Amino acid sequence: MPKILEVENLAKKFGELPAVKGVSFSVEAGEIFGLLGPNGAGKTTTISMLTGVLAPSGGSARINGLDIAKEPIKVKHMIGLVPQDLALYPTLSARANLIFFGSLYGLEGKQLKERVDDVLEVVALTDRQHDAVEKFSGGMKRRVNIAAGLVHQPQLLFLDEPTVGVDPQSRNHIFESVLKLNRERGMSIIYTSHYMEEVELLCNRVAIVDQGQIIAMDTIKDLVGMLGGGIIQVGLRQVDETLLNSLGKLEAVKSASVVSQPTQSDSPQPESSVVKIEAENSRTAIVNVLGYLNDHDITITSLDILEPNLESVFLHLTGKKLRE
Amino acid sequence: MKNIWNLTKKDLKVILKDRAAFTWLFILPVVFILIYSILAGLASGSSSSKKETDTRALLVVVNLNPDGAQTGRFLDDLDRAGGYRVETTSQSDAEQRLKLLKIQRYLLIPANFSDDLAQGKPVTLQIINHPDANVQGTASLLQTVNGVARDTSLELQLLDGIRQMGEMQAGNPASQEAFPVEKTMAQAKSQFEHSRTTPLVAITTRVLEQESKQVLSTLDLSTSIVPGMSVLFVFLAAATVARGIYEERKLGSLRRLVSAPLKRWELLIGKMLPIWLLTLVQIIVIFLFGAMILPLLGIGKLGVGESPLAWAITSMVIALCSTSLGIMISSLAKTEGQINGLSNALLWVAGFLGGALLPSFLIQQIPMLNVLSRLVPQSWAIRAYYDILARGTGLVEVLPSLGMLLLFSAIFFFIGLRRFKFE
Numbered sequence: 032m033p034k035i036l037e038v039e040n041l042a043k044k045f046g047e048l049p050a051v052k053g054v055s056f057s058v059e060a061g062e063i064f065g066l067l068g069p070n071g072a073g074k075t076t077t078i079s080m081l082t083g084v085l086a087p088s089g090g091s092a093r094i095n096g097l098d099i100a101k102e103p104i105k106v107k108h109m110i111g112l113v114p115q116d117l118a119l120y121p122t123l124s125a126r127a128n129l130i131f132f133g134s135l136y137g138l139e140g141k142q143l144k145e146r147v148d149d150v151l152e153v154v155a156l157t158d159r160q161h162d163a164v165e166k167f168s169g170g171m172k173r174r175v176n177i178a179a180g181l182v183h184q185p186q187l188l189f190l191d192e193p194t195v196g197v198d199p200q201s202r203n204h205i206f207e208s209v210l211k212l213n214r215e216r217g218m219s220i221i222y223t224s225h226y227m228e229e230v231e232l233l234c235n236r237v238a239i240v241d242q243g244q245i246i247a248m249d250t251i252k253d254l255v256g257m258l259g260g261g262i263i264q265v266g267l268r269q270v271d272e273t274l275l276n277s278l279g280k281l282e283a284v285k286s287a288s289v290v291s292q293p294t295q296s297d298s299p300q301p302e303s304s305v306v307k308i309e310a311e312n313s314r315t316a317i318v319n320v321l322g323y324l325n326d327h328d329i330t331i332t333s334l335d336i337l338e339p340n341l342e343s344v345f346l347h348l349t350g351k352k353l354r355e
Numbered sequence: 356m357k358n359i360w361n362l363t364k365k366d367l368k369v370i371l372k373d374r375a376a377f378t379w380l381f382i383l384p385v386v387f388i389l390i391y392s393i394l395a396g397l398a399s400g401s402s403s404s405k406k407e408t409d410t411r412a413l414l415v416v417v418n419l420n421p422d423g424a425q426t427g428r429f430l431d432d433l434d435r436a437g438g439y440r441v442e443t444t445s446q447s448d449a450e451q452r453l454k455l456l457k458i459q460r461y462l463l464i465p466a467n468f469s470d471d472l473a474q475g476k477p478v479t480l481q482i483i484n485h486p487d488a489n490v491q492g493t494a495s496l497l498q499t500v501n502g503v504a505r506d507t508s509l510e511l512q513l514l515d516g517i518r519q520m521g522e523m524q525a526g527n528p529a530s531q532e533a534f535p536v537e538k539t540m541a542q543a544k545s546q547f548e549h550s551r552t553t554p555l556v557a558i559t560t561r562v563l564e565q566e567s568k569q570v571l572s573t574l575d576l577s578t579s580i581v582p583g584m585s586v587l588f589v590f591l592a593a594a595t596v597a598r599g600i601y602e603e604r605k606l607g608s609l610r611r612l613v614s615a616p617l618k619r620w621e622l623l624i625g626k627m628l629p630i631w632l633l634t635l636v637q638i639i640v641i642f643l644f645g646a647m648i649l650p651l652l653g654i655g656k657l658g659v660g661e662s663p664l665a666w667a668i669t670s671m672v673i674a675l676c677s678t679s680l681g682i683m684i685s686s687l688a689k690t691e692g693q694i695n696g697l698s699n700a701l702l703w704v705a706g707f708l709g710g711a712l713l714p715s716f717l718i719q720q721i722p723m724l725n726v727l728s729r730l731v732p733q734s735w736a737i738r739a740y741y742d743i744l745a746r747g748t749g750l751v752e753v754l755p756s757l758g759m760l761l762l763f764s765a766i767f768f769f770i771g772l773r774r775f776k777f778e
Contacts, residue, residue, distance in 0.1 A: 079610070082614040083613065083614055084610050084613045084614050084777070103616075104616045104618070105616075107614060107615060107616040108616050110614070112610070112611060112614040114607050114610050114611055114614075115607070116606065116607025116610070117606070117607065118606060118607040118608040118610060118611040119606070119608065120365070120369055120606070120608065121606075122369055122372040122373070123365075123368060123369065123372075127365075127368065131361065131364075131365045132611070132615070134357075134361040135358060135361060135362075135612070135615040135616070135617060136615065136616060137357075137616075179611070180611075
């Protein structure tokens with residue numbers, strides 16, 4: 032598939048503070064690409080640079096082969112942005128908002144009317160189109176916010192945390208809309224979130240972002256595969272090399288190592304060490320590990336079993352939870 | 356251009372739904388002008404009461420009729436009217452002082468003043484101004500001189516009427532009953548009306564060394580207040596522009612606008628244009644109020660000048676300067692509090708210095724404030740309006756003021772564009 036977006040060493044500094052430290056990635060046409068990371072990781076700053084809101088401090092990016100810095104107006108016609116904020120005019124109706132944003136992309140007359148009708152249908156707000164946005168629920172406002180980014184039929188849509196503060200029903204509706212746009216209209220989408228479940232549900236590939244850097248990037252299957260059969264973290268009062276070697280040799284255990292500091296907020300007592308056990312099969316491994324520790328009369332101060340998912344991958348890579 | 360118009364239409368729709376914005380734009384200026392006019396009218400009435408302190412402004416008079424019977428009385432009345440301390444001098448001395456701008460104007464009493472008045476012939480007094488003289492000062496002097504002249508005219512014309520009746524009775528004692536009290540009263544009223552419509556003493560003004568005289572037939576209180584107040588409120592539109600941009604930033608819609616295929620200057624002009632249009636409507640409302648409503652309240656009719664084109668273009672340039680200032684404020688202020696603080700400082704202080712709140716001839720008496728007043732666009736705006744409305748000048752004569760306003764506009768917009776945080 033051709034690449035719709037190519038990013039090379041893109042960086043942004045605010046004064047002396049680096050917010051994005053040279054990220055590189057590419058997105059294929061028709062792909063849903065996720066940027067997963069905690070708040071403050073640099074996701075929104077990256078999107079702001081790619082949509083022309085922020086000027087990069089370094090690096091480059093091309094959309095459909097056009098440099099975003101050299102041909103910003105042409106590039107902006109190809110992209111749509113759904114910002115994290117509800118970037119709408121509350122006193123205007125949903126339709127008036129969409130007509131305005133559509134008109135900024137050169138749409139007018141019958142074409143504009145048809146596009147507005149279409150996106151209202153996509154976000155299922157046709158029956159409320161003439162109501163002022165300020166009268167809508169949070170979820171409905173989010174849907175209008177998404178529609179405003181779609182009205183000009185962009186080839187590449189940036190969705191920046193589109194479900195923040197949304198009720199579960201509206202969230203599901205947003206997911207359906209995103210998948211529909213991608214599958215039925217072939218729209219390429221970059222989706223940022225700090226909700227692992229959303230990214231797992233929607234994205235083909237994911238870049239995990241932390242402290243302005245991409246720390247891992249792959250398909251979800253391959254990222255989760257990094258954990259093998261899961262990870263078990265056991266808090267122990269006394270740990271030595273012999274114990275680690277013994278644990279590592281148990282059936283269904285790939286390796287055992289000491290992590291320098293507790294990884295969970297409900298962590299063991301201060302004098303405890305945390306042993307991270309990578310398992311080939313977490314169920315078998317846990318039985319064997321607990322049996323071994325019990326047989327040798329070793330006190331367990333804490334126990335965590337990390338299921339193989341993106342949350343665990345993030346924890347595995349950074350030692351932090353996504354929502355810390 | 357399409358993008359600018361689309362932004363403008365959107366903002367007009369948003370503002371039209373905002374009742375508070377309407378109050379601010381249209382009701383507040385009208386109420387403010389009304390209250391200010393009433394207070395100024397009361398103050399001007401009370402100032403005509405006798406004052407013995409010499410805090411009064413200096414009025415240099417060149418009296419070419421020093422021995423005239425009416426001249427002395429007229430000057431005494433002028434001195435007693437309050438507001439001005441009369442000082443007579445020679446014409447050469449007055450002109451010398453005027454050229455050096457030690458005084459801004461002087462009053463010239465013609466040599467035939469007393470004789471012509473005695474014969475019931477109209478006479479004309481002249482106020483000779485320095486080219487840079489403050490028009491509000493001239494207006495104020497004109498008002499005072501007009502008042503005294505009207506009294507003189509009335510008195511002379513009434514006396515003349517009574518004298519005529521007396522002569523007729525004396526010549527024909529049999530007709531004693533032909534002049535009952537009612538008839539005498541009617542004659543007095545007729546003389547009174549005649550003195551109002553055809554005063555014996557007329558006043559003209561001219562600029563030193565200019566041959567053409569510019570006649571200020573009537574310069575009412577509203578003509579000296581409405582332009583200043585209009586300028587004050589038009590410049591408050593700068594805060595409206597800045598607040599509008601702040602709202603876009605707060606809503607997050609600015610981010611969406613910046614990500615749209617708009618040029619940055621288009622975005623800023625798109626934020627200026629709707630307020631510019633509303634400001635023009637505001638000016639029209641204020642001037643219509645001054646011309647049509649204030650006279651009904653007895654405050655006096657707003658002078659409309661002789662060039663509607665000059666007035667219209669001046670209004671457009673003033674509105675442009677104000678909205679450009681709004682762009683600059685929005686680029687310098689980060690929070691709503693900063694916008695309000697900066698707007699208040701720039702608009703009220705500059706409005707005061709420019710002569711929107713106080714007649715600038717008062718400000719110009721303090722040298723430092725006089726210099727500062729020329730550094731604020733409001734003073735050029737008020738000057739242009741007064742030139743058009745009070746002096747009756749056309750577009751060509753106000754071009755220097757318009758040039759200054761356009762220069763201010765360009766500076767404000769350039770600073771705004773350079774410093775604006777689109778991010």
